Amino acid sequence: TQLLEQSPQFLSIQEGENLTVYCNSSSVFSSLQWYRQEPGEGPVLLVTVVTGGEVKKLKRLTFQFGDARKDSSLHITAAQPGDTGLYLCAGESGSARQLTFGSGTQLTVLP
Amino acid sequence: DAGITQSPRHKVTETGTPVTLRCHQTENHRYMYWYRQDPGHGLRLIHYSYGVKDTDKGEVSDGYSVSRSKTEDFLLTLESATSSQTSVYFCAISERGEGSGNTIYFGEGSWLTVV
Numbered sequence: 001t002q003l004l005e006q007s008p009q010f011l012s013i014q015e016g017e018n019l020t021v022y023c024n025s026s027s028v029f030s031s032l033q034w035y036r037q038e039p040g041e042g043p044v045l046l047v048t049v050v051t052g053g054e055v056k057k058l059k060r061l062t063f064q065f066g067d068a069r070k071d072s073s074l075h076i077t078a079a080q081p082g083d084t085g086l087y088l089c090a091g092e093s094g095s096a097r098q099l100t101f102g103s104g105t106q107l108t109v110l111p
Numbered sequence: 112d113a114g115i116t117q118s119p120r121h122k123v124t125e126t127g128t129p130v131t132l133r134c135h136q137t138e139n140h141r142y143m144y145w146y147r148q149d150p151g152h153g154l155r156l157i158h159y160s161y162g163v164k165d166t167d168k169g170e171v172s173d174g175y176s177v178s179r180s181k182t183e184d185f186l187l188t189l190e191s192a193t194s195s196q197t198s199v200y201f202c203a204i205s206e207r208g209e210g211s212g213n214t215i216y217f218g219e220g221s222w223l224t225v226v
Contacts, residue, residue, distance in 0.1 A: 006153075031213065042201050042217030043154070088153060092213045098144075098169070099215060101153040 003027070004091055006102030014110050016078050021087055021105045024071045029091030032065055032072045033099070037086040079109045114138045115218035117202050123224045130189040132221050134202030136182075142205040143185040144169075144215070145177060147198040154201065160185055192225045199223075 004025045013019055023032070031050040035043035047056050049065035049072065056063045060083075062075040072089055086106050090099040114137035124130050134143060142161055146154040146169075156169030158177040166177050174196060176188045189196055202218040 004153075009151075033213075033215075040220070042203075042219050045214060045216070048214065090154075090215075098156060098159065099154075099213065101146075101155070103151055103153040 004089055004100055004102040006089055006105055008105060009103065010106050010108075012108040012110065013079055015080060017109075019076050019079055019107070021074045021089075021107075022071070023073065023089035023091075023102050025091060025100075026070065027091070027093065028069050029093050029100075030069070031092045032069070033090045033092070034063055034072070034074055035088040035090065037088060037104075043086075043088055076107075079107075081109045081111050083107060084109050115202060115204060115216060117200075117218040117221045119221060120219065121222045123226060124192050126193060126225055127191050130192050130223065130225075132187045132200055132202075132223070134185045134187070134218060136185075136204050138204060138206070138216075139182055140204040140206050141182075143179065144203040144205070145175070145185065145187045146201045146203060146217075147171065148201060148220075149198050157187065157200075189223075192223075194225050197223060197225045 007022050033048045034046045036046055037043040047063045052067045052069045054065045060077045064073045086104045088104045089102040092099055116135045118133045144159040145157040148154050155171045157175050158169055160166045160179040178186045200221045203215045205213050205215045
């Protein structure tokens with residue numbers, strides 16, 4: 001079973017601060033995705049990274065896929081209360097197109 | 112909006128009773144999945160389907176069965192519900208984007224409480 005360890009599990013910061021969430025594994029993934037989930041809703045895809053070393057930016061969010069495709073990070077610059085939510089990483093492997101999810105990071109941005 | 116509808120959205124049932132959750136998609140996607148989400152565990156795959164009548168087990172399949180008789184519908188059945196199956200259940204569908212990996216779209220979830 002492939003495992004994805006996500007850290008930190010909980011993060012509470014003030015508006016305007018920067019933060020980084022990490023997603024680590026001993027396994028290699030063909031791609032890695034980041035999702036954001038709000039209470040009472042399903043996860044929504046933010047980004048997919050597929051190439052080792054790839055960096056993608058989505059406004060104030062920067063996603064990086066490790067060179068060895070075993071880890072990833074999500075960096076948020078100048079966090080806003082609207083960024084509050086559960087952030088999940090998920091790695092894809094195997095021909096069945098299955099995803100292995102991390103346990104999530106619950107982010108709270110205080111005004 | 113990926114056109115996924117889950118039903119029921121909320122259900123309370125008694126231990127030992129059978130329960131069926133339904134997932135309906137309007138996108139004609141080949142792959143459909145059932146996940147459960149529990150605190151501290153993220154999302155864990157129960158079963159998935161890669162076509163009509165083609166299904167396979169995921170990480171936490173014990174106590175669950177699935178069926179897919181039509182492309183658009185994927186049913187998850189708890190033959191005899193237990194309290195450990197109290198959870199939020201998410202259906203998902205997937206398509207392969209060009210060079211972008213496996214894009215998965217999730218439904219809004221079904222909250223199941225087994226008392």
